[in-house]
Amino acid sequence: MKTIISTENAPSAIGTYSQAVKVNNTVYLSGQIPLEPQSMAVVDGGFEAQTHQVFKNLSAVCTAAGGDLNDMVKVNIFMTDLSNFATVNEIMSQYFAQPYPARAAIGVSQLPKGVDIEIDGVMELPNLN
Structure with missing residues (x-):
């Protein structure tokens, strides 16, 4: 049985997808881009500001699904400039505690x-049974 996850605290879908889909204890999160949820505008401030907004949006969807960022087991990061790799690592460390999820970084x-x-x-949500 699948459950659609939706929250006003993250940008609404701009296409034919859901913010996330939960199947049993697994939640599949759609890609988040740096949109401010209320205005649906891209945040100002360059790459760092965009990265922080993406993690805030992901966090909101995780919360709506009953978990938090530290329950994520796999993260895929898509960047238009891989020279920002170190910046992503530094910012990601502010949102995740060890052990970190598996991850891919793709240009x-x-x-x-x-x-x-x-x-x-x-x-992956904790088994609360």
Whole structure:
């Protein structure tokens, strides 16, 4: 049985997808880009500000699903410039505690709305039975 996860604390979907889908204790999070949830505008401030907003958006979806960022087991990071790799590592360490999730960092030519970063992932909720 799958449950659709949706929250007003993260940007609404801008296409034919859900913010996340929960199947049993596993939550599949759609890619988040650096949109401010209320205005749906890309945040100002460059790559660092965009990265912080993406983690805030992911956190909101995780919370809506009954978990938090530290329940994520896999993270995929898409960047238009891989020279920002060290910046992503530094910012990610502010949002995750060890042990960190498995991760991929992928360079892409472009992302929706011309942003510099998008992150998706998989979260495994604790078994509360």
